[in-house]
Amino acid sequence: MPEIDTSLLENKLPGFSKEFSGEILEVRDYHGDLTVVMSPKIIRKALSFLKTQLNFEVLLDVFAMDYSKFEPVTPERFSVIYNLYSLSRKRRVRLKLYLNEQNPEVDSVHDLYASANWFEREAWDLFGIKFLDHPHLTRILCHNEFEGHPLRKDYPSDGYQQLRKASASLGL
Amino acid sequence: MQANQDSDNFLQLNLGPSHPATHGTLRIFVKLEGEIIRDMKLEIGYLHRCFEKMAETHTWNQVIPFTDRLNYVSAMMNNVGYVMAVEKLLGIEVPKRCQRIRVIMAELSRIIDHLVCIGANAVDLGALTCFWYFFRERENIYDLFEAACGARLTTSYTRVGGLMADLPEGWVEWCRKIIENLPRTLDDVEGLLTTNRIWMDRTRGVGVISEARALEYGFTGPCLRATGNSYDVRKAHPYYDYDKFDFKVITQTAGDTYARFLVRMAEMRESLKILKQALDDLPEGPVNVDDWAITLPPKEKVYDSIEGLMAHFKLIMHGIKPPKGEVYSYTEAANGELGFFVVSDEQGRPYRVRCRPPCFAIYQAFPEMCIGQTVSDAVATLGSINIVAGELDR
16 A cells, blocks of 8 residues: 655645545645545545535536556546535645445435536446435436446447437426 | 426426527426426436547547537637646646637637627527627637638647647737727627616526525636636636736626626626737747657658658557546636546547536536526526537537
């Protein structure tokens, strides 16, 4: 396991490493982008700590990655990345967590940040990442009859699927 | 439009996906009580082309034409945003002249984008004149784009490490002439709309969102600034010498359709200020980085030397190979923060390109902005948040 640079973390996110010691797997500062790799269990706690204690008001983006064809091999196949921004401190941080291939699931954060709702649906649609307790985890960009998750590396790049019947009502 | 009566006396109304007021392919499903919207569901994805998957099977430079089709109203900005991300991964800085030209193109695109947004918004509310005034200016700017890169709408002007070509002769003077005329058009439209009773009645207090809720939803750009927050990437994290230009960040506090209109109108004038400064201070020199592993060698080198020929061949066949790693790069596009997260595995093709579209975050809040108001208010709101389906669905 690589050594964790707590001084870097302490400098950029004061109090964070102390709060989540043992749950932080890696800290990286690459081209000025701070990335913190964490264990998926505490994602809700970590995000609410960042929001309330460290003024990260905006969750800019949530998206997934499939590392199955990447060298060097990553700890798990999938990862979910949370891209946060603090307006008052003008600071950014990316939280990253790895999810295993058989059961890629993580707690939803839609109630912590409203923006997460659709971004999580997109990650479910394109990668098949399951967000637990999400109120409406359905496809968002692909159509209802779509099978599979197109951004996974084992999905063919020409795997077009045609919709046969559009839904008449969106069910209000 | 379809409507059917619900059992509990609510009327369900379906707008779109092909409806004049959606300016793209969006589907909106509303539940009405009389004329008041009580509930709303959105369906998106009608323009989904899986840009992110396509990017993975093309070389880094071949992705640029796809970025045109994200926000197709201001394609130049997507071009700039994407190549900036790849350049960050490569760890290179493009020459000053190239940076300045990119700023000029980005600001011209911002003006076009705002012109389209306000023009179309006004058309939806029955004010056709402004649309013609604005589209005349838009055509002029498209002429400029055409002269610079040969295309009007889908520009693909930037390249990783530079530009497709330098500006043609006489372009700067031409551009000056066109932007000199713009304030007159802006004055005309301001005269028609800003204190127009009908316009104000139709837009004030319509589609309101507070600053706190806007941040919660991840708003950026003019829609966030209309709520009173002054976040602008150009000021908060300046790139391409934006900190050296003299311009203001425009904010309003009401957070309604009218405030968004005012912000966009004023922002165009600020863009004009930036444009004037950038055109006056356009440095001479090359536009491409001098590295044949990134940009194509000059044609005479390709024809006259074996090194040039090889470099050309290698770059076309194998593409650029950025070092392994992942970076996130962001620019202030017309709708807000346009981010690109790119990952390279040194194979000559992106391992992953993630586009963070500003529209996606904004459109999510649309039901909250409309519930309790009438359908015609929803149309006014939709026009003012400037949803571009190409960027929303990718």
